[in-house]
Amino acid sequence: ALPMISVFLHTRFSALKVNDPSKKTAYFFGSFFIIKQKTYESIGMHESVKHEIIEDGALGKKVKESGHKMKIVRGDHLIDAVWARDKSTLWNALKRLMIPLYLQSKKIAIGCFFAVLFLLFMPFPILAYSVVGVFETVSFSILFATSVIATIMIYIGAIIEVKKLLQLKLVDALFAPIGSLVVVLGFLSGLLQANSSTVSWRGRKYHMKDHIQNSISV
Template identity: 30%
Template structure:
């Protein structure tokens, strides 16, 4: 039992190191002698009518002066374009382009991002999802951080406001994975491609480097193009920085429990390299680390055995620190055992769909 408890102490210390090591967006100090580089904000949209008002409003509120925003309407069948025209209302900084027919061998979002990059004029490209909201000084602080760290690609996991019960259980686990298991110091200072994490909702890229590595075309068939693009940058010896952007960027990922389930089912097995072994190992570990401490805790309460009580307390404290760093809801950390169970179910569901060659449905398109 002592060794079991030592595992929790080690994981807690690793999490604290990762929280401290992950850079936050820096304060911007403009140089009056140096012109501001042009930043192109690039947004792929497919049936995003519910998100149009929020994202356009937040971009209009940005204080960075030298920007353009290019939006690709990816053959939407809802009121996306109508809503865009209404919210943009003639603002010359915005351009709407029509998405071309999806080409064979491409994933829809990757194809859209590729078209957006071709239409961009900026020195820097900021790929954001339509469900994102940006604070007013996001561009200044992101640019300053990228320049200070010499990052060719700066990315981060946004703050995730959650509404539905399944979203609350699953979506914040993205921060848990990054802060608990990714060696942030190694990921940010080393060009080892395996030590990479990225989030497609916020990808700030130096255009010159983006074009040199082949851009989205180089990862055209990927369902987790953000991670594969980050790995590609590292393989080409360019610096990738994972930053804590939760103070500036929020992402409203899903509206319904069905969207949550399908969204994670689409990405999770692919993100694990389509490895059944990885699913089994992670399921066993999550059961031991996040679920088993609860019955031990209950037994410890009745027997007065502190060694049985401590693992659960340490695990919850670890999750509390992560949620605080990610600006997540106050008491959500208490649901960690239930979150782990749902994640295990999702991993196995995603793996079974892959093995049965059922593929995945997303945004009205089918992917294998």
């Protein structure tokens, strides 16, 4: 699932936008970031984002909104970080991405969900379906050709993520359909849970009605 999550994050929350002062996109990677003490204190430290589910995203947003310079750089040759240590953490992390986005903007969150659904997953079942009648009608042929192109593009993206960015084995890219399904279901679960009054994350309960989530630049 990680390659497909990475594809989504690099398209929706591009590091290029973070590095561009004219763009609103801003966030930190909670596993590792460097910030000056003066800047950290001026934005209220972690105390100011303690109610946020994605506190590293909220902290980065506050830094950029305060006029400070930000830059995301490649550091995988210097440090290692684990995004999800087990299945449960991975599942909750997927929900954690969608819940704050939904609480900030329902339309954008639902739009992102359907974009991920149709761009990263649906080409696979559509391809399987269109194979049956590919030579029978023109519409089936068009559907087949479109799904083939989409599937190839997904695999190209997965291969690039696996080899260039995540430095995993090439065979991991072959599981793109399964990874896409996991991401879609995780996002759907997040959308459904966003309507509840509380959300749990790593043993802590966040009360949604007591604080407006503001961790992502939508």
